[in-house]
Amino acid sequence: MIAHDVQDLLDSLAMAVGRGMAVDDPEGRVVAHSVHYGEVDQVRAQAILSRSVPAEVEAWQEAHGVATTREPVRIPANPALGMAARLCVPLLHRDRRVGFLWVIEGDGPLSSEEEARTVREAAAIAALLDGGGSSHTLRSLLNGEIAVRRAAGILGEGPLRVLAVRVLAGGGDVVRGDVAGGAAGRGDGSRGDAVPGDAGGLAGAVGDELSRMRRPPAFAVVDRHAVLLLNGGEDASALGESLAARAGGLVGISAVHPGLGSLRQAYGEAVAAARAAAAEPALRPVARWPELGVYRLLAEPTAYPLGPLREHPALAATLETYLDHGGDAQETARLLHLHRTSLYYRLARIEELTGRSLKDGTQRLELHLALKLARWNAV
Numbered sequence: 052m053i054a055h056d057v058q059d060l061l062d063s064l065a066m067a068v069g070r071g072m073a074v075d076d077p078e079g080r081v082v083a084h085s086v087h088y089g090e091v092d093q094v095r096a097q098a099i100l101s102r103s104v105p106a107e108v109e110a111w112q113e114a115h116g117v118a119t120t121r122e123p124v125r126i127p128a129n130p131a132l133g134m135a136a137r138l139c140v141p142l143l144h145r146d147r148r149v150g151f152l153w154v155i156e157g158d159g160p161l162s163s164e165e166e167a168r169t170v171r172e173a174a175a176i177a178a179l180l181d182g183g184g185s186s187h188t189l190r191s192l193l194n195g196e197i198a199v200r201r202a203a204g205i206l207g208e209g210p211l212r213v214l215a216v217r218v219l220a221g222g223g224d225v226v227r228g229d230v231a232g233g234a235a236g237r238g239d240g241s242r243g244d245a246v247p248g249d250a251g252g253l254a255g256a257v258g259d260e261l262s263r264m265r266r267p268p269a270f271a272v273v274d275r276h277a278v279l280l281l282n283g284g285e286d287a288s289a290l291g292e293s294l295a296a297r298a299g300g301l302v303g304i305s306a307v308h309p310g311l312g313s314l315r316q317a318y319g320e321a322v323a324a325a326r327a328a329a330a331e332p333a334l335r336p337v338a339r340w341p342e343l344g345v346y347r348l349l350a351e352p353t354a355y356p357l358g359p360l361r362e363h364p365a366l367a368a369t370l371e372t373y374l375d376h377g378g379d380a381q382e383t384a385r386l387l388h389l390h391r392t393s394l395y396y397r398l399a400r401i402e403e404l405t406g407r408s409l410k411d412g413t414q415r416l417e418l419h420l421a422l423k424l425a426r427w428n429a430v
Contacts, residue, residue, distance in 0.1 A: 073085070081099065112126055115127075120141055137156060172258075212304060218301070257298055302325060304324060305321040321340065378415070
């Protein structure tokens with residue numbers, strides 16, 4: 052059930068360091084293996100074919116402390132077994148051993164930087180292995196592969212938030228890809244939107260942070276975003292700040308939703324909020340969907356804040372005229388044949404109904420754009 056998530060991380064890591072890798076469960080059964088890089092020995096080929104490790108190989112590994120180690124350990128080559136040198140990284144999560152990550156080093160060990168990255172990303176693999184059911188279920192539900200009622204028994208029921216973490220490639224540039232969920236053009240992670248690079252490093256940092264939590268939330272990597280499912284009562288902002296600091300990335304948090312039936316909407320909001328943080332430095336490092344202002348309109352044009360004005364067409368017309376003329380009260384009053392006192396009353400009423408301040412430039416922009424979108428959507 053966890054194959055997709057672990058495989059994605061393993062392939063990303065193997066490509067980054069240019070070595071063949073495999074993940075075993077605690078009993079020595081092969082969970083996942085990467086494509087071949089560098090040396091391919093007899094033991095690796097046999098393990099891939101049989102999905103298990105031969106007893107004599109397991110004995111050689113245990114002779115070097117693999118069964119009890121809590122730190123990476125190197126296993127020397129054994130030509131008699133057809134086995135090249137390996138690095139073994141124990142996969143530990145919440146003080147529980149959930150498997151092993153094997154790196155075929157052959158004639159050349161990993162550099163210190165490569166080893167540090169491998170250890171870091173092993174934490175994410177361990178988190179996925181330990182929470183495999185919830186991780187797979189979260190990912191499958193976001194991709195529309197399973198029904199809500201089937202997921203509820205694993206992910207739980209009740210109010211929820213979604214938190215999405217992204218890292219910009221190259222410290223500010225972005226790459227493109229496809230993300231599950233969302234209608235095209237909404238900016239919620241739909242096809243063609245900007246999405247982060249280095250998913251392996253991102254997931255490693257997030258997995259390391261979650262491994263420190265007593266009850267970590269459901270966590271999955273969904274097309275290069277680390278996605279966390281939180282219950283409505285968890286402190287999403289504090290967790291977001293911590294993850295942003297550890298991952299060196301940007302975090303988006305959805306509004307609170309009533310349950311799994313609106314999970315995909317919450318996911319879209321979280322990804323859009325993270326994207327807004329990438330676009331607007333003032334929102335960093337943690338952006339919250341309800342507080343995005345005009346960026347909510349860009350992400351979801353139907354979310355414009357004009358609902359209360361629909362029953363007051365005169366107020367809507369007043370607001371549009373006022374904004375079209377740069378907030379010039381005298382010109383607005385002249386065009387609408389209003390006394391200035393009447394105009395100021397209407398503007399105050401508009402602020403009351405919309406919850407927006409006409410003295411705030413970003414909130415004026417939000418209202419102005421909303422008015423134009425309403426016209427656009429009416430034809």
